[in-house]
Each structure stands twice: as C-alpha cells, then as structure tokens.
Amino acid sequence: MIFRQVFDNKSSTYTYLIASAKGREAIIIDPVLENVETYTNLLKELDLKLVKVIDTHIHADHVTGATELKSKTRCATVMGENTPADLVDIKLKDEETIKVDQLEIKAIYTPGHTSDSYSFIMDNCLFSGDTLLINGTGRTDFQNGNSKDAYNSIFNRLLKLPEDTILYPGHDYNGKESSTIGIEKKFNPRLQVNGADEYVELMSNLNLSKPKLIDINVSRNIKLGAN
Numbered sequence: 330m331i332f333r334q335v336f337d338n339k340s341s342t343y344t345y346l347i348a349s350a351k352g353r354e355a356i357i358i359d360p361v362l363e364n365v366e367t368y369t370n371l372l373k374e375l376d377l378k379l380v381k382v383i384d385t386h387i388h389a390d391h392v393t394g395a396t397e398l399k400s401k402t403r404c405a406t407v408m409g410e411n412t413p414a415d416l417v418d419i420k421l422k423d424e425e426t427i428k429v430d431q432l433e434i435k436a437i438y439t440p441g442h443t444s445d446s447y448s449f450i451m452d453n454c455l456f457s458g459d460t461l462l463i464n465g466t467g468r469t470d471f472q473n474g475n476s477k478d479a480y481n482s483i484f485n486r487l488l489k490l491p492e493d494t495i496l497y498p499g500h501d502y503n504g505k506e507s508s509t510i511g512i513e514k515k516f517n518p519r520l521q522v523n524g525a526d527e528y529v530e531l532m533s534n535l536n537l538s539k540p541k542l543i544d545i546n547v548s549r550n551i552k553l554g555a556n
Contacts (some may be wrong), residue, residue: 330432334497335508337361340391341500344368345456347379348429354379356429357404358456359447359499362554365492368394380429383407385458385499386446387414389472389547393554406553409436409447414551421447439486441479442467448487450494455510458499461487463508466519471510471531471539473546476532480525482542486516496535 331348340361346368348355355377357368372379379402382395386409395406396416407427410420421427423438438446439460446467449456459467459484469476492511513520522528540546549555 331375331377333353333375334553335364335367335371335388337364337391339363340534341502342388342391343497343499343501343506345497346371346377347429347432347451348375349432352430354380354430354488355379356383356432356434357398358383359385359388360398360508362392362394365394365397365401368398372402378402379404381405381407381419381427383397383434384412384461384550384553385448385456386443386549387412387472387550389543392546392549395553395556398499399553409445411438411440411447413445413447414553416553417554435499437486439478439482441469441482441537442474444473444475444478446482450484452489453491453493454495454497455499456499457485457487460494461513462498463496463501463505463513464503464517464519466517466532468535468537470535471535471543475526476529480528483520484525488520 333346335344344360345358382398382404405418407419408417421436426435435450439448442459467481490510494510496508
C-alpha cells in the first residue's frame with residue numbers, strides 16, 4: 330500500500346492519499362482546493378491514477394478540491410448518503426464498502442459534528458474526519474450538529490473498534506499526525522465522561538467562535554467546491 334498524509338497550514342486539515350501498489354489506483358480523502366496541484370504532482374511522482382475522491386462531510390473551514398480533482402483526473406466523487414450535496418457520483422450507505430484495486434474502504438455513519446459526517450475504515454486505519462480528533466472531538470454547534478449523536482457515534486461506533494486501530498483525523502492543531510483508539514480512550518480529555526448527558530454538557534460549554542468563512546465554504550462544498 331502507498332500512503333501519504335498532506336497537511337494544509339491554513340485550515341489545519343489533513344488530506345490522505347492512499348493507493349494500491351499493485352494496480353497504482355488511488356483515492357484521496359478530504360482534499361483542500363488550494364492544494365490540488367500538490368496532490369496531482371504527488372500522483373504523477375508516484376505514478377498513480379486517482380479513481381475516487383472522498384469527503385467525510387460538508388466542511389466549514391475549507392473548500393473541498395473534489396470537483397477540481399474530478400476535472401483534472403476524471404475520478405469519481407464519493408460521500409455518505411446523508412450528504413446534502415447532489416452532485417456526488419457515489420453515495421455510500423452505512424457500512425457499505427467500496428474497492429480500489431486490492432483496497433477495501435468501509436463507510437461508517439458517524440453524525441454529530443454535522444448531520445452528514447462519515448468515517449472510513451481501511452484495514453486497521455480509521456479516517457475519522459472531524460468526528461474523533463487526537464485529544465479532542467469535533468464541535469457540534471452548527472450544520473445540524475448534535476452532541477448526543479456525536480456521543481453515540483464516538484462511544485458506540487468508533488471506540489468499539491480494536492484498540493490498536495490507527496486514528497487518522499481530519500484535523501490537528503498541535504502537530505500530531507496519528508493516534509490509536511486505545512490511546513484516545515485513555516487520554517483524550519473529551520472522552521473521560523460518565524455518559525451522554527455529561528458529554529452534552531461538556532460540549533455545550535466550549536464557547537468556540539465559528540469559522541470565519543463558514544457560510545461561503547458550506548455553500549461551495551454543497552456543490553463539491555465548484556464556483
């Protein structure tokens with residue numbers, strides 16, 4: 330397997346390029362529009378063909394590069410079936426699997442951060458979008474976010490995975506690239522709660538400011554980044 334993790338400094342977003350070494354077919358998870366040239370250069374350098382691009386949810390803090398990548402590579406766009414984006418080529422149901430060469434990627438519906446949030450599992454790797462972060466969890470105060478849904482998604486779906494599952498989040502603000510489910514269970518401060526009500530209380534008191542360009546970004550991302 331070929332794996333690259335690309336960081337966007339402006340939005341602190343992680344984008345993932347994953348490919349089968351045998352067939353040279355690739356997927357990209359959560360691309361950032363401004364970094365499309367970086368991704369296409371990587372594809373050329375590694376002699377890969379991009380066949381699918383996945384967004385874990387409608388992002389508020391950056392514009393997706395999905396449409397631009399589709400225009401350049403003729404790849405298919407992929408999201409979970411709960412997305413409000415009508416232009417998506419493939420909409421995956423909960424626990425539905427797609428294949429890229431020898432790689433299998435399973436969608437897990439994990440609402441809470443937004444109502445359309447999905448995580449993706451491949452082998453022992455979890456691409457959690459904004460649902461579960463390293464030492465944190467995704468905020469739940471916009472885009473139909475819901476703290477009880479987030480608690481269920483995290484505690485009853487993601488934390489049920491094997492403890493050695495490697496966590497690759499959609500963002501990190503402290504330079505950390507990965508973690509494991511076991512480490513997050515023990516040390517993530519947002520997860521040290523005694524139930525859903527306590528988690529809801531914790532999340533309702535974060536008092537976070539909204540992303541500066543949320544309205545513009547969300548409206549563009551519903552069109553997969555197209556103007």
